[in-house]
Amino acid sequence: MILIDGKAVAEQIKKEIAAEVESMVANGEKRPHLAAILVGHDGGSETYVASKVKACEVCGFRSSLIRYETDVTEDELLSKVRELNQDPEIDGFIVQLPLPKHISEQKVIETIDYRKDVDGFHPVNVGRMSIGLPCFISATPNGILELFRRYKIETQGKKCVVLGRSNIVGKPMAALMMQKAYPGDATVTVCHSRSHNLVQECREADIIIAALGQPNFVKADMVKEGAVVIDVGTTRVPDATKKSGFKLTGDVKFDEVAPKCSYITPVPGGVGPMTIVSLMRNTLLAGKKSIYK
């Protein structure tokens, strides 16, 4: 069993990005600049945004954090989005989700210029990904592809079961894994809460990508000997022994599943660090105008 060290890969990629940025700057080009809009003070969101800002520093990017209180109106937020769309200083930006209930997340996402949509949530980027055209691919699925690449995990023709059909992980992951490309070219099955045969599908899978958000859902008897298991789950399960009061828990019952796997990601330290690094990569691509002019 090989433990996929997402943290180490992420550190390595940040170094590669930083080296590329320094050579860009040495050539007189400007540093990529990521902006993040954060509404309110949700604990998870604060942590994510802080990690993104820190990752920007490590990569040599400029970053701008724009904060609003939870009572910001949709109009105020949308006009800031439009301002960032127009701002030539900003290469890409994100609006940290979730947003307060009185603001339509979909409206905000669709207002972002898709050429600056480094989260890859805009319909143009989602559609282009599905068609197989260059685009900003959303961070979590892209991070998982990169883990396959770095560990040279074979995917062609394999049975890949994706657990979960969210717009930010399950669906794009499935779309990417079925593309005629590496990583990809797999036989992809998407299972979800309504699937009658989820357990059987998992048992036949060469690759399982678990993104249900249900702690310890995938058990040893659901996994084939030699399978590759990617755990996207990061549920905060209360844990009095932790200083934070919770323990990040994956969708996979790691202790019993790991011995059966050829490769497995831990939680934390697997997919999580790759997600932020994928956002950094998209920001670099935005700065270089590699995808859209």
Add this chain to the structure above:
Amino acid sequence: MILIDGKAVAEQIKKEIAAEVESMVANGEKRPHLAAILVGHDGGSETYVASKVKACEVCGFRSSLIRYETDVTEDELLSKVRELNQDPEIDGFIVQLPLPKHISEQKVIETIDYRKDVDGFHPVNVGRMSIGLPCFISATPNGILELFRRYKIETQGKKCVVLGRSNIVGKPMAALMMQKAYPGDATVTVCHSRSHNLVQECREADIIIAALGQPNFVKADMVKEGAVVIDVGTTRVPDATKKSGFKLTGDVKFDEVAPKCSYITPVPGGVGPMTIVSLMRNTLLAGKKSIYK
């Protein structure tokens, strides 16, 4: 075994659309207007476009056919597309594919205003479909959904195997069948030329949607007793006994598969007629501005 009569369903839907159009006109609204651009004289394309024009008549739509010879330049074609985008008389339009090799189909598709893209090929429509937002859904997948609806075929939690991963059938079909909606909510598997386990996947399927373009590919021993089989294949196989010189042949070996099925579509007369009717429905939606303002 129930034979799904796509032709009859299509006729019924055209009547429903025609009735709706007449009531629109009676209310002083304008008739929906579909334009089609046809480049060259490919036999298949001529046939498809003629059928679309005829279907417009039956539905009470206005239609405009715009023809170019194969030597039309990409620029000429793109400027016509832009003109149609701006023309308030035109509710929706299509550019019949394939196009000559010197013209980028993707560029043409992306130049079409997504609000008039009744073929549903523009990235915005593809992306919105994946996310589950209102959009123009491409004709063939939408026609198949309508057959499920009209025959009240259960899909929730079922294992649905899609054979083929084309951008116009396989991928959108998979995206639709996994949505939390009816028809949909299925466990979807996409198989293709690289799949190691295609036969086994088919054998376990409750629903098979065959869109490989390989005549008679699906044989009886690949189909479970009681399965629903939807045949999207329409390959022209040479046949000297036919006046046209060819026989439209599906991906399913109908004679041996049909007896095992609960429902099956024939070729011709199954999915084909529904495809054109789906385009008519999209044109009606465009005329009524039901999806985009």
